[in-house]
Amino acid sequence: MATLIMVFFLASCGGGGDSTVTTVSCSNPNCQILSAAVSTPFVQTVNNLRVSVDDQGPHSFGSSTNILFANVTVCSPGGAPNQCVTIDHVLVDTGSVGLRVLASKVNALALQPVSVVSGNAWECFPFVIGGLWGPVVGADVYLGQQGTSGTALPVQLIDDQQVLSPTNDCLTVTNSSLLTSAGALGANGILGIGSTTLDCGVYCENGTYHTTAATPPGSSVLYYGCPAAATSATACSLASISANLQVYNPVAALPAPYNNGVVLKMPAIPAGQPGAASAAGELILGVDPNNLPGNATQVFLGVANPASDSYLSITTQYNNHVYANSYLDTGTNGLFFYDATLAASACSSQQASSYWYCPGTTLGNLQAILSDGDTPTLHQVPVVFQIGNFAILSATSNTAFSDSAGAVNAQDALGNPIPDTKTFAWGMPFFYGRQVALSIWQQPGSLNGPWVAWAPL
Amino acid sequence: MTFNSVKNVLLIVLLTAQATASWASLGDGEGAIVGDRMRMRALHSVTRGPQYSVHELKAADGSRVREYVTPNGIVFAVSWKTLYKPDFADILGSRYPAFADSLMQAARRGGIQRQFRHQGADLIVLSTGHLNVYAGYAYSQSLLPSGLDPRSLGLG
Numbered sequence: 001m002a003t004l005i006m007v008f009f010l011a012s013c014g015g016g017g018d019s020t021v022t023t024v025s026c027s028n029p030n031c032q033i034l035s036a037a038v039s040t041p042f043v044q045t046v047n048n049l050r051v052s053v054d055d056q057g058p059h060s061f062g063s064s065t066n067i068l069f070a071n072v073t074v075c076s077p078g079g080a081p082n083q084c085v086t087i088d089h090v091l092v093d094t095g096s097v098g099l100r101v102l103a104s105k106v107n108a109l110a111l112q113p114v115s116v117v118s119g120n121a122w123e124c125f126p127f128v129i130g131g132l133w134g135p136v137v138g139a140d141v142y143l144g145q146q147g148t149s150g151t152a153l154p155v156q157l158i159d160d161q162q163v164l165s166p167t168n169d170c171l172t173v174t175n176s177s178l179l180t181s182a183g184a185l186g187a188n189g190i191l192g193i194g195s196t197t198l199d200c201g202v203y204c205e206n207g208t209y210h211t212t213a214a215t216p217p218g219s220s221v222l223y224y225g226c227p228a229a230a231t232s233a234t235a236c237s238l239a240s241i242s243a244n245l246q247v248y249n250p251v252a253a254l255p256a257p258y259n260n261g262v263v264l265k266m267p268a269i270p271a272g273q274p275g276a277a278s279a280a281g282e283l284i285l286g287v288d289p290n291n292l293p294g295n296a297t298q299v300f301l302g303v304a305n306p307a308s309d310s311y312l313s314i315t316t317q318y319n320n321h322v323y324a325n326s327y328l329d330t331g332t333n334g335l336f337f338y339d340a341t342l343a344a345s346a347c348s349s350q351q352a353s354s355y356w357y358c359p360g361t362t363l364g365n366l367q368a369i370l371s372d373g374d375t376p377t378l379h380q381v382p383v384v385f386q387i388g389n390f391a392i393l394s395a396t397s398n399t400a401f402s403d404s405a406g407a408v409n410a411q412d413a414l415g416n417p418i419p420d421t422k423t424f425a426w427g428m429p430f431f432y433g434r435q436v437a438l439s440i441w442q443q444p445g446s447l448n449g450p451w452v453a454w455a456p457l
Numbered sequence: 458m459t460f461n462s463v464k465n466v467l468l469i470v471l472l473t474a475q476a477t478a479s480w481a482s483l484g485d486g487e488g489a490i491v492g493d494r495m496r497m498r499a500l501h502s503v504t505r506g507p508q509y510s511v512h513e514l515k516a517a518d519g520s521r522v523r524e525y526v527t528p529n530g531i532v533f534a535v536s537w538k539t540l541y542k543p544d545f546a547d548i549l550g551s552r553y554p555a556f557a558d559s560l561m562q563a564a565r566r567g568g569i570q571r572q573f574r575h576q577g578a579d580l581i582v583l584s585t586g587h588l589n590v591y592a593g594y595a596y597s598q599s600l601l602p603s604g605l606d607p608r609s610l611g612l613g
């Protein structure tokens with residue numbers, strides 16, 4: 001086995017950035033390096049807001065890495081200006097749809113629940129790991145200076161005060177791993193601004209839910225009607241809910257022309273710096289396909305066949321392998337993809353079910369090609385990326401890393417090969433040093449399907 | 458017993474069978490796949506082969522589940538590409554508690570995770586999801602037909 005050589009590149013960076021390295025007090029034999037923070041210039045306009053990767057959010061599990069945060073202002077619908085609460089450290093997530101915030105943060109607003117036939121609407125929203133449970137309320141939501149207005153926006157509150165215990169079906173669909181606190185989430189909420197407008201759609205409109213009863217499964221997002229005086233979730237029943245009452249993409253609810261997507265600008269992290277203490281960027285509301293940053297190429301997500309690997313995905317080609325299920329995702333905190341040659345660089349034991357990559361020296365100039373989901377020969381765009389040694393990166397006190405990468409293992413506990421994923425998740429590392437446009441399906445400019453486009457900053 | 462009462466008994470038996478149609482979990486016999494089809498309101502096609510057969514269930518929304526069956530009719534692997542998160546208790550049957558345990562361990566990392574691998578001594582599961590589009594597979598290493606490389610099943 002090759003000896004791992006841990007080499008620090010302390011050469012000065014290009015691009016004029018300040019690469020001052022500070023050593024902070026050490027609580028263990030590995031010094032806690034804190035590298036310079038990086039930021040884009042920021043001037044407040046009518047349609048932008050500051051976003052940042054930092055370590056100031058709530059968390060229970062050590063320091064957070066590559067979690068992108070924004071402030072979100074939530075107001076009573078149509079209320080006076082002082083009937084608002086600004087919530088900090090809401091996770092900006094292009095991989096989900098809908099605003100979901102801790103209920104305790106907005107108690108003062110007394111937001112009214114959305115009504116369905118059988119009572120107040122409560123929602124169970126699953127992730128791959130865990131999920132969220134809480135009431136659906138109407139609110140006015142402001143991102144920067146832009147706010148949803150007119151009809152109240154459906155928002156999910158996360159029941160962190162145990163107002164109502166979750167239903168058995170919710171425990172089932174979230175595998176009993178509900179994220180009920182800021183610490184568990186690592187954030188005060190999730191701002192889901194992904195490529196669709198609704199968090200559910202027709203299955204919740206029709207009430208064709210996934211249940212453990214004899215009805216056919218249609219949706220794992222579950223909406224319930226719970227009587228106002230209910231003290232137990234046994235009083236709740238699954239409810240169909242019209243599209244205008246389902247939790248909705250807050251960006252899509254903004255006034256035109258800001259309602260069809262976002263552009264995220266994140267500062268570059270200087271080469272040779274093991275990450276940055278923090279990274280402050282800018283989220284711009286609204287995309288103009290006729291005026292893309294840097295004349296970037298639009299790469300279209302697959303929309304033709306929900307059963308195909310590429311549905312709502314783009315295609316990645318890397319190292320002679322095609323990853324049909326690829327996506328750009330601010331909610332993923334690294335580049336996650338399996339590669340057989342990189343697997344030898346796994347940080348942890350080869351038997352770990354997932355691992356970060358720990359190459360002996362930072363791998364630079366790795367080349368991939370991103371292209372359309374449905375037709376991978378179209379709109380091919382080269383991407384160059386780096387993979388650093390995560391053990392070195394995570395020994396620092398930095399929070400922003402442009403070269404952190406890992407994979408779910410493709411070996412069983414005995415080291416026998418098992419099928420790997422077709423997934424290449426381009427998480428936060430992709431966004432540093434770039435301006436990335438992500439559009440929303442069915443909004444202006446994306447009537448045929450959503451797309452992404454990017455250019456160097 | 459009159460003809461009508463026999464008919465009524467048969468009807469009750471049939472209705473009862475429908476109401477209690479179970480999901481074909483890993484390790485179950487393929488006869489239960491009929492229940493899966495009804496549960497999913499899916500179109501059902503079967504491809505039979507010498508080493509294994511594949512039942513494909515396709516729902517109206519485009520969601521697709523495949524159940525891989527040994528020559529003896531036992532479900533040894535399941536794969537899915539669905540617009541909903543699958544019911545893992547249904548898919549894994551008696552193997553579900555160990556999977557749920559390892560999920561709960563992984564949840565303690567906090568934040569959002571969109572890819573999860575369970576590597577048990579016998580059970581292998583891949584679960585991925587993004588924008589409410591889920592994909593993955595589960596299989597039992599001990600139930601795999603002898604000599605079958607799981608990578609040849611087109612999972613992933």
